[in-house]
Amino acid sequence: MSESNFSIALKKIIPFQKKQTVKEKGIDIVIYLMTIPAVLLFAAFHTFPVIQGIYYSFTNWDGLSLEYNFIGFKNYLDLLKDTNILNSYLFTFKFAIVTTIIVNVLSLLIALGLNSKIKFKNFFRATYFLPNVLSMLIIGFIFNYIFANVLPVVGTKLGIEALAANILGDDKLAWIGVVVIAVWQACAFNTILYLSGLQTVPEDIYEASALDGAGKWQEFWKITFPIIAPFFTINMVLAMKNFLMVFDQVVALTGGGPGRATESIAFLVYKSGFSGGEFAYQSANSVVYFIVIIIISVLQIKFLQKREVDM
Template identity: 65%
Template sequence: MKKSKVYLAITIPAFVFFFIFHTYPALQGIFYSFTDWKGYGDWNFVGLKNYLNVFKDDRAGDAYLFTFEFAVITTILVNTISLLVAMGLNSKIKFQKTLRAVYFLPYILSILIIGFIFNFIFAHLLPQLGESLGWDWLAKNILGDPDLAWLGIVVVAVWQSVSFSTILYLAGLVTISEDMYEAASIDGAGMWRKFWSITFPLIAPFFTINMVLSMKGFLQVFDQIIALTGGGPGRSTESISLLIYRGGFEGGDFAYQSANAVIYFIVIVAVSIFQLRILNKREAKY
């Protein structure tokens, strides 16, 4: 009885706060997505009109395209770099614990602060360096170029996210016994063969977690864009999250963007489930 009371005393307040600040607003958003509410004043039911209009909206289509391109490229880069870094940190080198702490520092910093710092780097430091070296391609601010601004956002997102993925990969690498590598060396296996036959299969669950979490997180990219480009130049780096925020809270399209948010939620869930099924099948092969 005492344990059950303690359990209820802990879980009920957490459930109440979660419902008030997460579930209830989400249900409200779904409700208003079937109306014409602007965020203020009266409203009327419009059925599926908002949902149908999302599929006809070219601006929403461009935002979805940019978001998916960004998420795919960044997810691949983050997992490739973090796996290489994790394997390096897991090898027998000095100051392993210190290096792990240093690599994790970017993840605990505020995304907005990091964004503002890199904004200064892209706008001032790199162009000055390019001018002094005579490199025209580096002498301009890429954040002001509609064709290159996305690269700056990718750099910042990868730089900060690599640390978290690295920690997860390290957790997987430490579970692999050194005896397996020694046995493989005796059989004449090289570094590449050891990786594909031992390392990668045994850290497959950690690879799955990293891929799903990375993709889900980058599909919701918002802070980096706000801090670096604000969705510009023009609308070249406008993500879905930024479009929903601006249209819903600044443009008076609360109901319409609520429908967009519901669609976006379904898309993210569908992508995550698809990833899990594909990657779990790959794990089963091993």
């Protein structure tokens, strides 16, 4: 190609490239403009309240009066001496650990069953997912009625003493009722995640293991579980985080009772902070618990991901 022809071709190409660049910039600007409302809403209803809560945690504000004073770290130091705070932490951790284990074991077993060759598989999947779309408060009130009225009648007629009394009225057994309702609803979402993980396991591997004479347990432990380990990590972290923030179940079932036996940290913050005149004090409690949840989640991720690599 001669120089003159090359120059002519170049002049035709350059304007086209400029138009494309301007168009791409226009698209980028539109994308940024579309994200601004979401960013503003997130900042207004999440970031700003968080910063405001941290600010109030260093004061003695009761949530109602117009005047308050800065008291430094006094609220944080008082948390260490408060038996109600310590009891709520103990209940919340006990509840979260037990429920997380039960939910993941049951969800994995259900997912393995639904992933096998059974009839009406899609029907069962929809049935197991149904609890996840229901309101926790509605579920809680229904289970409250079952624990208080249905089970005692059934237990009395069958002569089963363990069911004859309402466990929600027993300060040593009430937490089990909260665990039952939490497991019943949480299994739905976790099961779907495990089913998604099981879909990633190639059938060829199972066929090869069958030819090698591997049993069902060896097949699960050596093939299935290592492949779905990332899904196990996700489920464990999300379940623990959600159960550490247990609130609706406590409100609908026990109201923190009997006494303070089932008073979770989230419920204590709500009750004492908004209606107990301890807004600043419970703000400090919220900040501490926020940090605790972050630390637990990070440790979970690191430990479980390390096991994924080891597998």
